[in-house]
Amino acid sequence: MKKSRFMNPASSNPNSNGAAAAGAGNAATGTASASPASPAGTSPTGASPTFSPLYQQIKALITQSLQSGEWKPGELIPSEVELAGRYKVSQGTVRKAIDELSAENLVVRRQGKGTFVASHNEARAHFRFLKLVPDEGLPHQPDHQYLEVKRIRAPAEVARLLDLKSGDAVVYIKRLMAFGGAPTILEELWLPGQLFKGLTAERLAEYKGPMYGLFESEFGTRMIRATEKIRAVAADEAGADLLKVAPGTPLLCVDRVSFTYGDKAVELRRGLYLTAQHHYQNELS
Numbered sequence: 373m374k375k376s377r378f379m380n381p382a383s384s385n386p387n388s389n390g391a392a393a394a395g396a397g398n399a400a401t402g403t404a405s406a407s408p409a410s411p412a413g414t415s416p417t418g419a420s421p422t423f424s425p426l427y428q429q430i431k432a433l434i435t436q437s438l439q440s441g442e443w444k445p446g447e448l449i450p451s452e453v454e455l456a457g458r459y460k461v462s463q464g465t466v467r468k469a470i471d472e473l474s475a476e477n478l479v480v481r482r483q484g485k486g487t488f489v490a491s492h493n494e495a496r497a498h499f500r501f502l503k504l505v506p507d508e509g510l511p512h513q514p515d516h517q518y519l520e521v522k523r524i525r526a527p528a529e530v531a532r533l534l535d536l537k538s539g540d541a542v543v544y545i546k547r548l549m550a551f552g553g554a555p556t557i558l559e560e561l562w563l564p565g566q567l568f569k570g571l572t573a574e575r576l577a578e579y580k581g582p583m584y585g586l587f588e589s590e591f592g593t594r595m596i597r598a599t600e601k602i603r604a605v606a607a608d609e610a611g612a613d614l615l616k617v618a619p620g621t622p623l624l625c626v627d628r629v630s631f632t633y634g635d636k637a638v639e640l641r642r643g644l645y646l647t648a649q650h651h652y653q654n655e656l657s
Contacts, residue, residue: 431469439633445491492584521573541565
């Protein structure tokens with residue numbers, strides 16, 4: 373079993389013009405040109421053109437409005453009839469687009485009320501990204517203790533995963549999470565400093581909702597999806613001391629990269645999970 377090793381925040385280890393002119397000239401005269409060497413229906417390079425179904429195009433337009441903040445988290449979006457009129461398509465096309473957005477947790481349908489922009493502050497969303505659940509009883513929110521919150525220069529691997537330049541500013545957070553007073557999760561997070569200006573230990577401690585709710589409401593950054601790598605490790609002395617277990621105790625190590633609109637990486641997170649009374653639960657569909 374691998375030895376757990378929390379990342380040192382200061383280290384690098386966490387885990388042709390002529391053709392364009394011709395095109396412009398054609399545009400100016402209202403004509404279009406095609407390469408005579410290109411077969412019909414293909415691009416000059418021989419690649420087949422791609423076409424997106426109409427509902428996918430409408431889905432993309434609605435997503436653009438969500439990303440731009442036209443409709444804020446928790447707000448009601450226009451009805452299917454109104455959106456159909458706005459985009460000049462059928463109501464069925466809009467419905468299919470919203471079906472996909474709902475399946476991706478970007479919007480929430482409420483019977484008799486309409487469709488709302490999804491929010492991390494909703495109760496139903498609190499456990500979407502927290503997959504550790506008790507072996508007995510219902511899932512509940514842990515207590516948080518922030519051990520470190522500071523701005524540092526991004527180590528090389530952190531910069532790579534967050535699509536930053538090595539040395540760019542990031543916010544580093546280390547926290548301990550407990551269920552019923554028992555330390556259970558030890559986490560490190562790295563966030564792009566440019567996006568999270570003003571994020572401090574005091575602000576994190578005073579915010580009573582989920583962390584992603586704070587990111588959404590105060591920093592305009594909504595987590596849309598995440599990728600995770602999970603492996604078993606053995607607790608090192610530092611981690612064991614904080615989790616109040618013996619060194620070498622088996623832990624679950626979860627490395628996560630979270631993405632916002634446009635598939636932009638905005639968070640790197642590493643968690644060490646004690647699973648003596650909990651298990652990691654995921655639903656696949």
